[in-house]
Amino acid sequence: xxxxxxxxRSFSYYPTNAIVxxxxxxxxxxxxxxxxxxxxxxxxxxxxxxxAPCCFEGLKAFRGVDGRVRLFRPDxxxxxxESSAQYLDMPAPSMELFLDMCVSCVQANWExxxxxxxxGSLYLRPVLFGINPQLGIHSSRDVMFAVMASGVGxxxxxxxxxxxxxxxxxxxxxxxxxxxxxxxxxxxxxxxLHAYNLAHKxxxxxxxxxxxxxxxxxxxFGSSNFFAIKHGCYITPNSPSxxxxxxxxxxxKVAEEFGLKVERRTxxxxxxxxxxxxxxxxxxxxxxxISRIDDKVTLESGTITRxxxxxxxxxxxxxxxxxxxxxxxxGMEEDTYGWCMFVNEPK
Ligand SMILES: Cc1ncc(COP(=O)(O)O)c(C=O)c1O
Numbered sequence: 532x533x534x535x536x537x538x539x540r541s542f543s544y545y546p547t548n549a550i551v552x553x554x555x556x557x558x559x560x561x562x563x564x565x566x567x568x569x570x571x572x573x574x575x576x577x578x579x580x581x582x583a584p585c586c587f588e589g590l591k592a593f594r595g596v597d598g599r600v601r602l603f604r605p606d607x608x609x610x611x612x613e614s615s616a617q618y619l620d621m622p623a624p625s626m627e628l629f630l631d632m633c634v635s636c637v638q639a640n641w642e643x644x645x646x647x648x649x650x651g652s653l654y655l656r657p658v659l660f661g662i663n664p665q666l667g668i669h670s671s672r673d674v675m676f677a678v679m680a681s682g683v684g685x686x687x688x689x690x691x692x693x694x695x696x697x698x699x700x701x702x703x704x705x706x707x708x709x710x711x712x713x714x715x716x717x718x719x720x721x722x723x724l725h726a727y728n729l730a731h732k733x734x735x736x737x738x739x740x741x742x743x744x745x746x747x748x749x750x751x752f753g754s755s756n757f758f759a760i761k762h763g764c765y766i767t768p769n770s771p772s773x774x775x776x777x778x779x780x781x782x783x784k785v786a787e788e789f790g791l792k793v794e795r796r797t798x799x800x801x802x803x804x805x806x807x808x809x810x811x812x813x814x815x816x817x818x819x820x821i822s823r824i825d826d827k828v829t830l831e832s833g834t835i836t837r838x839x840x841x842x843x844x845x846x847x848x849x850x851x852x853x854x855x856x857x858x859x860x861x862g863m864e865e866d867t868y869g870w871c872m873f874v875n876e877p878k
Contacts, residue, residue, distance in 0.1 A: 535643075537651030541688030542815050545681050549639035551632045552677035554662065555622040563632050565639050571675065578661030578671040585660040585717035586615035589814045590777075591652040592637045592680075592874060594644045595862030601871035602655075603814075603860050605633050607777045612659060615714040620670035621661055628676070629657065630872070636678040638877040643682035647861055650691050654683045654815070660717075686816040687736060692845040692853060694822035695736030697752065697811075699800065700726055701827060704743035705753060705772075712750070712772030719774075723753045737811055739824060741800070742770065749798040751776075755813035758782065759798070759806035760791075760848045766806075769795035778812045778856070784868065785855045791848070800826065803839040808846030818853045820845040 552571075553563040578584045588608040593601050609629035616623035624632070633655055637644070645651030657678045661671020685691055703726035706712025711719055723738070730738040739757065740750045749768050751757050756776040758767040765786035767779055783793045803809075809821040826837040845853065858864030859871065 535645070535651075535682060537645045537649040537682070537684045538690075539688075540651060540682070540684030542654070542683050542686040543681070545643075545683070547640040547643050547680045547682065549636070550677055550679040551635045551639065552675060553624070553628065553632065554673065554675050555624075556663075556673045558622065560622075560624070560628060563628070563635060565635055569679075571677075573662055573675075574664045576664035576666060578663065578665050581665075582661075582668055583716070583718040583721070584619050584621055584671040584674075585658065586612060586619060586715050587656060587658040587717060588612050588715060590633070590655050590657075591814055591860070592644060592655065593652050593860045593862075594647050596647050597862045599862060600637065600644060600874045600876070601860060601862065602633060602637065602874060604777050604781065604870045605630055605872050607780070608633075608657065611715060611775065611777070612657060615716055616659060616674075618711060618714045619661075619716065621659075621672075622674050623659065624676045632676070632678045633657065634874050636680050637874045640680045640682075641877055643680065645682055650685050651682060654681050655679070656681070683815075686819060692818070692820060692850065694820040694841075694843060694845065696734070696823045696825070697737035697739045697821050698730050698733065698735045699824065699826045700730070700738050700740045701746065701829070702726070703740075705740040705750065706743065708742065708744045708772060710743075710772060712770075713774060715774060720753075727753050735825070737819075737821065743772070747799055749800065749803070752811045755811035755816045755819070757798075758810055758812055760808040760846060761806050763790075764792045764794050765852075766794045766796070766798060768798050770797075776813055778814055778817070781856060781870065782812055782818075782852050785852055788855075788867075789848075789851060806839075806841065808849045809839075809841050810845075810849050817857065818845070818849055820849060
């Protein structure tokens with residue numbers, strides 16, 4: 532196979548060798564199957580096509596400097612999938628099955644693990660959805676759980692840590708106050724697609740959602756959490772309608788390690804002008820600096836744009852956090868917390 536240039540890849544689907552799947556029918560889980568058939572055959576009345584009983588996860592496998600392959604905190608993804616499935620009232624894979632299928636998926640796609648010195652990773656996408664035929668509106672009894680992979684480059688396709696611009700979402704909400712925003716449901720993303728398209732058409736890389744009740748405080752980006760640095764503090768929103776990001780959780784630990792004060796609290800829009808460094812963070816984006824946030828405010832006289840400007844490059848503290856996280860993921864730094872799970876090369 533010709534060598535892949537991961538610097539030319541973005542966060543997209545690129546073909547791999549195989550996927551792994553298992554089903555749970557009437558409460559009984561099947562053995563996982565590894566297959567090169569990427570097409571599922573599903574009943575057209577399967578719940579997922581109608582009422583969206585679907586949740587998913589995203590995690591990455593890295594080839595380390597020591598040649599060993601690591602999955603970053605897959606147990607956290609297993610737990611979050613379990614909580615999403617609970618919210619949907621449908622069966623979830625056990626921790627053991629989740630981890631086992633992630634490992635099998637990496638092993639089946641070993642040749643797509645990017646080299647350590649590239650900006651790439653093998654992104655795993657575990658997905659769980661309702662498959663039993665139904666018409667009434669109720670939770671799915673039977674589910675399929677699949678883990679697939681894609682060898683990805685950086686999120687935007689640009690070099691690492693290249694800043695992008697964002698706009699506040701004034702006309703669309705991602706999640707209701709007492710809604711499903713804290714779970715990783717497909718439906719949450721469907722909800723944000725149109726708003727995202729509009730933001731992209733206006734030339735913004737990111738869309739920053741506000742709390743749906745008052746539109747006065749920051750929630751998160753459509754595919755990542757928000758964090759800012761100010762006066763030696765790592766500040767990130769605390770809201771039940773924000774997805775509990777595993778990257779953000781890890782960065783908070785690392786921030787403490789670096790002597791930063793960590794604040795999880797309400798962040799009012801006005802506070803945006805006081806931040807020294809602003810970033811999005813998540814598995815796919817890792818840390819992506821934000822150079823400007825625009826707020827298009829509609830007044831009786833028309834729309835005005837209020838601009839919050841930040842550095843045109845990654846800020847020094849964010850860079851340190853980035854280096855530490857990537858260092859742990861790729862085995863360059865000591866994994867003090869035991870976050871990485873090793874995957875053995877298939878025989
Ligand atoms: C809406 C949203 N918030 C935050 C995140 C970041 O979460 P994590 O760090 O677990 O990938 C993601 C990506 O998974 C996301 O889609």
